[in-house]
Amino acid sequence: MDSCSSFPCLNGGSCTNIPESYTCSCPEIWKGTNCEQVALVCARKPCVNHVRCEDGPTIYTCICQPGWFGQTCDIPVSCGDPGPIENATVTAPGLTLGNVAIYACDRGYNATKGSEERLCQSDGTWSGEPLVCKFAESCNSSPCMNKATCTNLIEDFKCACGYGWAGKTCNLDVQPPQVANCSKSVRVNATERTHKVAWLQPVFSDPMNTELQLVSNYEIPSYTFPWGDFTVQYSATKLRNGLRTECVFNITVRPTPCESLPIPKHGTILCNNWSPDYGQFCLIACEKTYSPSPPGRLGTWMICGDDGRWSSQPNDCDLHLNNESYILSYHPNYVDFMYEGCNDTQRLRDLYLNHMLKHPDISLFSRLYPGYEESSSVRMYCNP
Known part of the structure; x- marks a missing residue:
């Protein structure tokens, strides 16, 4: 039987007949009954770029x-x-x-x-992150x-x-x-009960040249004031934004001050x-x-009025009365106006106030200008 006549050996294998069959002698890189299986593929150098x-x-x-990648790195x-x-x-x-x-x-x-440069890597990915660009020239539109x-x-x-x-x-x-x-506060002394005071009228302006609304509690920059304390107020309101600026100062009108009495x-x-600014009433x-x-x-009052002049000057206590009976005969109430020492303040204060309330004009003054009931309502100038 000639089995080799059908060329069963593949891939260059040589065929030999044997009883009832055949055998193939395979080249180096093939194996199997018919040399159909690869034995050493790498020997054929199938790989490139490897x-x-x-x-x-x-x-x-x-x-x-x-x-590179693929079966043969191609x-x-x-x-x-x-x-x-x-x-x-x-x-x-x-x-x-x-x-x-x-x-x-x-x-x-x-x-x-992100990255301005990205490298293609061996794993098929780009390095880094994509660049992110945002608008940065908003000023070009002049906002x-x-x-x-x-x-x-x-x-x-x-x-x-x-500014502004x-x-x-x-x-x-x-x-x-x-x-x-804007004027500063003014203080004037007036011999009369009224006094005319003039001041510099303030000037308001707006750097933005918008409309201002001006208001004042005096129509003209002068007025005849009585004794007292007065506030002059000017204001300007900006109509566009409602902001307000004021010029405020005080005018104080007082009687002519009195000189200090000798102790x-x-x-x-x-x-x-x-209220010593409005009048001085003193006893010794x-x-x-x-x-x-x-x-x-x-017990005689020394009074200083609006002309700044005293009605009388104090006499020295230079008459020495050794016997109290002499004092009583001299004047029954003199003993009330005598004191032990300069620290006898409470008794002297009570004496002053009691004597004052008996005087119609001076008690009226205390009602017009209250404050005599306070503990410091009486000043004491003592000559020890």
């Missing part, structure tokens, strides 16, 4: 160089198109291993994160008003406002009216300490066993 080839029981493996690695980027351009001369994609923000945009300085920010802007302006775009008028020639020898002077008291020499008398 590091090494490894034979297995039934298959071989190509270990590829970086940048397919180059590709990172693919990096894709379009918003507000930027991408230049990628190649998409395979080692190629670099270059990003550039469009004009007017700044990179805020700041009223001569403000504009600074670009990322997708924003900042205005440095000039505020807001995101410096469009808010926050300038209050300005005032010049009597061995005596003290008791005077009103409430003497140290115990002393009295004024005639014609001086204890």
